[in-house]
Amino acid sequence: MSAFHALTLTGLDGKPLPLSDLAGQVVLVVNVASRCGLTPQYAALQRLHEQYRESGFSVLGVPCNQFAGQEPGSETEIGDFCRLNYGVSFPMTAKLDVNGPQRHPLYQLLAGEGAEYPGDISWNFEKFLIGPDGGVLGRFSPPTAPDDPALVQAIERALGL
Template identity: 65%
Template sequence: MSAFHALTLKALDGSELPMAQFTGRLLLVVNVASECGLTKQYIALQALYERYKDNGFSVLGVPCNQFGKQEPGSAQEIQTFCTERFGVTFPLTEKLQINGAGNHPLYRLLAGEGAEFPGEITWNFEKFLVSGQGQVLARFSPRTEPDDNQLIEAIENELAINAG
């Protein structure tokens, strides 16, 4: 089992969210926030999830309050906001620290020392594409929209490899 898939996080509802459930599935990990100028990306993230979920793809939203304190709500408030405002059905974790000394092990794997794409997370809605084997394949800036051609191409190329 990869180090990525060995992790277990907590979902917004407090239940366990083992990354092992994504073994064999392409995953887009995105740090999210409810009060950000980029929050509208939830619409395209949900559309991406709907478009490819039956082909072995998922999105994982990771709420974080480290950037401009733009995710101040409780777990319940975040869940309600995401489902009622944007119809989000992809999994969301509890709020995590993603930068700094106390950052979550998930983000140490994604962007820490020795990672494929190391470096501090720059803002809300930074995206990591993780293979079904737990390898980080690509990193996309917060300003890269979920329906950006480069991101779509990376997803489709990986799904084609897995299907072939």
């Protein structure tokens, strides 16, 4: 089992969210926030999730309040906001730290020392593309829209489409 799939996170609902459930799928991990200029990316993330989920793809939203306090709400408030405003149905974790001394092991794996694409997360909506084997295939900057041709092409390539 890959290091990615060995992790178990906590979902927005407070229940365990084992990443082993995503083994064999292509996953786009995105640190998200509800009060960010990039928040409208939720709509395109949901469209990606719906378009490719039957092919073995999932978005994984990771709320983070480390960037200008743009995700201040509780997990319940975050979930309600995402469902009501953007129809989000993809899995989401409880809030995590993506940088600093309390960086969650997920982000240590994705961006820490020795990672395929190391370096601090620059802002909300930074994206990591994870292959079916749990390996990191790419890192995309926050302004990269979920429907950006380069990102879509990387997803389709990973899915073998």
